[in-house]
Amino acid sequence: MRIYTRTGDDGTTGLFLGSRVSKADVLVDAYGDIDEAVSLLGVARASCADPRLARLLLDRQRELFVAAADLATNPAHRDRLKPGISLMTQDTLDLLERLIDELVRERPLRPVFVVPGATATSAAIDHARTVVRRAERHVVQAQDAGHGVSPLVLRYLNRLSDLAFVLARHAAGDVTEEASHD
Structure with a gap:
């Protein structure tokens, strides 16, 4: 089985259930950000010693796949989702x-404002949170550009992103750094 298809060599990518868009389209940025957030939550989960927190992260990864599929679908076939x-x-x-x-x-x-990095897990979750925020901004831009x-x-x-903030605080435990105004 080959992993490459060559169909994207022209600078386009396929939408779920057909049609193609430019890889430079803001919609592709949005679901690309979601893909990045999935990976970052995986980094957090890989360093996580708390089974409950690890399960919560895995569940969010799976939900993000749903969000990406929802965004990456050919608008003419949304009824098939x-x-x-x-x-x-x-x-x-x-x-x-x-x-x-x-x-x-x-x-x-x-x-208080929290400085990320109390633990490796909390730092990765905070990083994922910022990527989710970027995805949110790109979704708004896609909506403003006329995407359904x-x-x-x-x-x-x-x-x-709110949940990620809370999860990062749980992962940090009692170890926190507050932003100071020295």
């Missing part, structure tokens, strides 16, 4: 919000 597999759902958003609330109850956030972007994907990315 499957909820929770290739189509973002309200249930996924609701789950994130419940999870954020639960984790904040367990470890209340302090009203699911509002649920945009809301999901916004919630996920």
Whole structure:
């Protein structure tokens, strides 16, 4: 089996369920950012000693695949997407919000700016958070450029960055550095 197809040699890439777009399209930037966030969450998971946190990270990686598929779909065939597999759902958003609330109850956030890097896991999660924020900005740009972007994907990315902040604080434990104004 060959890994290369040569179909992208002209500077285009295929959308899920057909058609092609420029690799320079902001929509490709958006789902490329999501791919990067999936990888960074994998880096965090690889260094994570806490099984619960590792599972939460893996679940977010899988959800990000759904968000990317939702974004990368030929708009003419969105009716063929499957909820929770290739189509973002309200249930996924609701789950994130419940999870954020639960984790904040367990470890209340302090009203300070946190310098990332308390642990390798927390630093990787914070890095993923910034990439998710970039993906969110690119989704807004794609929407502004006329792409039919699911509002649920945009809301999901916004919630996920909040959850990533909370997860990074859990991964840091009691080790934190606050930004100072010396």
